[in-house]
Amino acid sequence: MEFFNVLTASEVHSIINKLAEEYAIESEEIHLMSATGRIVSEEVTAPLDLPEFNRSTVDGYAVISQEVMGASESMPSFLDCINEVAMGEIADFLLKGGQAVYVPTGGMVPEGADGVVMIEYVEKLDEKTILIHRPIAPLENMTRIGDDLKEGELIVSKGKKLTPYDIGLLAGAGIHHIKVYKKLRFAILSTGDEIVDLEEPKKLGEIRDINGYALSSLITELGGEVVKKAIVKDHFDTLKEETGKALDSADIVLLSGGSSVGTRDYTKAVIESFEGGSVLVHGISIKPGKPTIIGRVGQKAVFGLPGHPASALIIFNQFVKAYMDHLLERPQKEFSVTAVLLGNVHSSPGKETYQMVQLVQDEEGWNAVPFYAKSGMMTLLAKASGYLRIPERTEGLMKGEKVKVYLLKEVDI
Amino acid sequence: MEFFNVLTASEVHSIINKLAEEYAIESEEIHLMSATGRIVSEEVTAPLDLPEFNRSTVDGYAVISQEVMGASESMPSFLDCINEVAMGEIADFLLKGGQAVYVPTGGMVPEGADGVVMIEYVEKLDEKTILIHRPIAPLENMTRIGDDLKEGELIVSKGKKLTPYDIGLLAGAGIHHIKVYKKLRFAILSTGDEIVDLEEPKKLGEIRDINGYALSSLITELGGEVVKKAIVKDHFDTLKEETGKALDSADIVLLSGGSSVGTRDYTKAVIESFEGGSVLVHGISIKPGKPTIIGRVGQKAVFGLPGHPASALIIFNQFVKAYMDHLLERPQKEFSVTAVLLGNVHSSPGKETYQMVQLVQDEEGWNAVPFYAKSGMMTLLAKASGYLRIPERTEGLMKGEKVKVYLLKEVDI
Numbered sequence: 001m002e003f004f005n006v007l008t009a010s011e012v013h014s015i016i017n018k019l020a021e022e023y024a025i026e027s028e029e030i031h032l033m034s035a036t037g038r039i040v041s042e043e044v045t046a047p048l049d050l051p052e053f054n055r056s057t058v059d060g061y062a063v064i065s066q067e068v069m070g071a072s073e074s075m076p077s078f079l080d081c082i083n084e085v086a087m088g089e090i091a092d093f094l095l096k097g098g099q100a101v102y103v104p105t106g107g108m109v110p111e112g113a114d115g116v117v118m119i120e121y122v123e124k125l126d127e128k129t130i131l132i133h134r135p136i137a138p139l140e141n142m143t144r145i146g147d148d149l150k151e152g153e154l155i156v157s158k159g160k161k162l163t164p165y166d167i168g169l170l171a172g173a174g175i176h177h178i179k180v181y182k183k184l185r186f187a188i189l190s191t192g193d194e195i196v197d198l199e200e201p202k203k204l205g206e207i208r209d210i211n212g213y214a215l216s217s218l219i220t221e222l223g224g225e226v227v228k229k230a231i232v233k234d235h236f237d238t239l240k241e242e243t244g245k246a247l248d249s250a251d252i253v254l255l256s257g258g259s260s261v262g263t264r265d266y267t268k269a270v271i272e273s274f275e276g277g278s279v280l281v282h283g284i285s286i287k288p289g290k291p292t293i294i295g296r297v298g299q300k301a302v303f304g305l306p307g308h309p310a311s312a313l314i315i316f317n318q319f320v321k322a323y324m325d326h327l328l329e330r331p332q333k334e335f336s337v338t339a340v341l342l343g344n345v346h347s348s349p350g351k352e353t354y355q356m357v358q359l360v361q362d363e364e365g366w367n368a369v370p371f372y373a374k375s376g377m378m379t380l381l382a383k384a385s386g387y388l389r390i391p392e393r394t395e396g397l398m399k400g401e402k403v404k405v406y407l408l409k410e411v412d413i
Numbered sequence: 414m415e416f417f418n419v420l421t422a423s424e425v426h427s428i429i430n431k432l433a434e435e436y437a438i439e440s441e442e443i444h445l446m447s448a449t450g451r452i453v454s455e456e457v458t459a460p461l462d463l464p465e466f467n468r469s470t471v472d473g474y475a476v477i478s479q480e481v482m483g484a485s486e487s488m489p490s491f492l493d494c495i496n497e498v499a500m501g502e503i504a505d506f507l508l509k510g511g512q513a514v515y516v517p518t519g520g521m522v523p524e525g526a527d528g529v530v531m532i533e534y535v536e537k538l539d540e541k542t543i544l545i546h547r548p549i550a551p552l553e554n555m556t557r558i559g560d561d562l563k564e565g566e567l568i569v570s571k572g573k574k575l576t577p578y579d580i581g582l583l584a585g586a587g588i589h590h591i592k593v594y595k596k597l598r599f600a601i602l603s604t605g606d607e608i609v610d611l612e613e614p615k616k617l618g619e620i621r622d623i624n625g626y627a628l629s630s631l632i633t634e635l636g637g638e639v640v641k642k643a644i645v646k647d648h649f650d651t652l653k654e655e656t657g658k659a660l661d662s663a664d665i666v667l668l669s670g671g672s673s674v675g676t677r678d679y680t681k682a683v684i685e686s687f688e689g690g691s692v693l694v695h696g697i698s699i700k701p702g703k704p705t706i707i708g709r710v711g712q713k714a715v716f717g718l719p720g721h722p723a724s725a726l727i728i729f730n731q732f733v734k735a736y737m738d739h740l741l742e743r744p745q746k747e748f749s750v751t752a753v754l755l756g757n758v759h760s761s762p763g764k765e766t767y768q769m770v771q772l773v774q775d776e777e778g779w780n781a782v783p784f785y786a787k788s789g790m791m792t793l794l795a796k797a798s799g800y801l802r803i804p805e806r807t808e809g810l811m812k813g814e815k816v817k818v819y820l821l822k823e824v825d826i
Binding site: 032033035036037050051052053057086087088089090091105106107108143147148149155156162163164165166167168169170171172173174175176192193194198199202203204205206207208209210211212213214215216217218220221234307308309313336337338359361365366377378379381382384385386407408409411412413 | 445446448449450463464465466470499500501502503504518519520521556560561562568569575576577578579580581582583584585586587588589605606607611612615616617618619620621622623624625626627628629630631633634647720721722726749750751772774778779790791792794795797798799820821822824825826
């Protein structure tokens with residue numbers, strides 16, 4: 001057997017980052033209506049002030065605040081109601097001393113006025129005169145030009161995954177098309193003579209293509225696109241041919257399956273058989289997921305994921321997702337929840353260990369219930385909220401300790 | 414002005430729940446490949462055991478564990494290697510005393526064997542004989558029939574939003590089609606004479622349709638479908654006509670805009686003008702979002718959201734989302750992060766107050782930075798991670814207090 005240097009998780013991350021820097025993802029311009037969850041590929045700044053005019057935030061009377069200072073029920077201020085500003089209308093006049101003007105919520109506050117008295121505190125004396133029963137502070141019940149957003153101010157930064165709130169802000173600024181990275185295209189090849197697709201007849205001893213479906217789902221959820229999903233027999237020539245086709249159509253190729261030594265050798269041999277093909281990682285000192293292979297063919301990454309579904313998905317979340325985020329220039333932030341561990345957890349000496357847990361809330365906050373059953377089980381992942389990461393040099397974690405739980409679901413905050 | 418009973422948030426939730434119980438969402442059967450994020454409409458149980466056979470989790474030799482008890486480097490156990498089980502092949506023989514058989518990772522462990530010795534601890538003496546250098550515990554390195562999932566066991570419950578891990582489990586069980594609720598169909602009408610769509614020319618005093626785009630994005634993100642999005646002038650007949658069309662094509666109608674008293678009156682009048690139309694909620698004692706209207710036309714809900722974008726989106730997250738979850742029979746779980754408050758927060762007496770915060774992580778865990786600027790601002794929501802909910806009777810929260818932050822993004826755990 002050839003000797004392979006098993007790398008640590010952080011060494012693997014450095015390799016992945018370098019790999020991502022060498023591969024460029026193109027941009028496309030899309031309409032705001034379909035931009036939710038897409039990754040912005042250029043900084044977007046405000047083309048104008050928001051609001052573009054001084055706006056009332058209530059139904060009421062625009063006034064000069066100093067003139068209603070000290071107004072009360074028993075001692076109201078008297079003002080001339082000179083006008084009424086309709087919604088969407090320009091208030092093209094200057095409010096002078098002794099004057100007030102009706103402005104609806106969202107309407108324009110005229111020059112001169114520096115606040116709005118809510119209609120509840122105003123009484124109409126006659127056609128022209130109103131009584132103000134309460135004082136207002138300067139700028140009360142109004143927003144000024146540029147309060148929300150100033151012309152030239154950054155709206156969304158490069159690498160931002162667009163939320164409904166970003167979409168609202170962009171709409172407010174009148175931006176209807178936006179440059180985003182094209183969706184990352186994935187090809188997934190599930191390798192193994194025993195793997196059978198969902199609608200095919202299956203014999204005892206064979207198993208369904210769990211990884212193909214679970215990985216497709218994960219990729220879709222993260223905003224990627226699965227351009228090819230296939231099951232490939234454990235045969236060098238077939239695997240090479242299918243990998244070649246995958247490299248033609250996808251940005252990233254995932255080979256999953258092959259936890260047995262034989263299959264792993266195929267994955268390695270296939271990667272190296274291409275021009276510009278080389279294996280960069282052959283084994284990672286983590287648990288689960290040790291038999292992971294990462295290679296490149298030219299500028300493209302090829303991941304050889306473990307065959308165990310749970311391991312494959314954990315490796316995807318740890319390393320493939322990090323690669324995706326680098327390609328899309330997303331900020332590397334990890335969301336975790338602090339929880340009290342409800343059981344002892346053992347780690348594997350010399351390996352970073354990922355321990356699946358379920359989060360359970362009580363009055364005090366979150367608790368993490370570790371799963372003790374065998375790691376290959378799909379049911380565990382389906383029930384898990386997230387996982388703990390136990391560093392290589394930590395022996396294990398004790399019941400009652402405070403731990404960080406990384407969620408299985410992506411959370412941007 | 415008519416007198417309206419302003420309701421508390423929890424009173425409104427009771428009304429919403431009752432309303433949801435009266436409206437049925439149809440199901441449809443879809444392929445697993447497109448089921449991510451969809452809501453399951455019936456319980457799904459395992460049609461078979463998973464795994465269906467005793468499987469090896471390593472490359473190695475299946476043995477009877479008792480026979481290698483005490484095996485060591487200096488005192489190995491000698492066994493007859495009688496066979497080799499290929500991947501996907503049925504091991505249709507019984508392993509007897511003194512025998513071993515090679516099984517690859519994922520391969521079938523034959524009857525009689527109760528564990529697998531990893532290949533690393535096995536030495537081949539000759540064609541037939543192997544030396545075992547380590548003992549194994551019973552059931553070591555194998556999973557037994559039904560370990561992951563037993564026939565008849567619940568895989569996903571009704572109302573579950575399908576994750577990639579559920580998809581993997583369903584694929585493993587050979588389930589390729591699944592019944593899910595049809596996507597909830599929304600119509601969004603942004604009302605107001607001053608509202609202008611993104612690609613139309615805009616005059617000073619008018620504003621862009623923020624709510625239409627932000628709400629569409631939110632609905633899409635939550636798995637709903639926007640079947641109609643329109644801008645409607647403040648005119649009773651037009652609003653009635655458009656609302657009628659919306660009720661024909663959508664499950665849920667959102668009217669947004671109309672924070673001014675006049676527009677709110679239109680919303681109310683329009684709802685009541687339909688046969689079977691009535692207003693159930695007219696004002697909620699919360700901040701922001703007080704001028705919220707909830708009505709019904711027949712079995713369908715009509716929400717009159719505030720015009721302020723930030724308020725409209727908060728109301729959507731609090732009440733429309735709760736209505737959606739009830740319709741889809743999703744369990745009502747709320748995800749929150751415990752954080753230390755980094756500033757004092759004031760509440761509005763007699764109102765449940767929603768205070769936007771940004772989450773910032775340090776060594777100790779999460780901190781919540783409150784935003785003090787005016788609540789109508791869209792930039793705040795775009796920057797916010799989530800919000801605090803301050804109960805009606807709480808005066809406010811002090812810097813240093815532990816608070817629960819509800820995230821703007823839906824998190825299922």
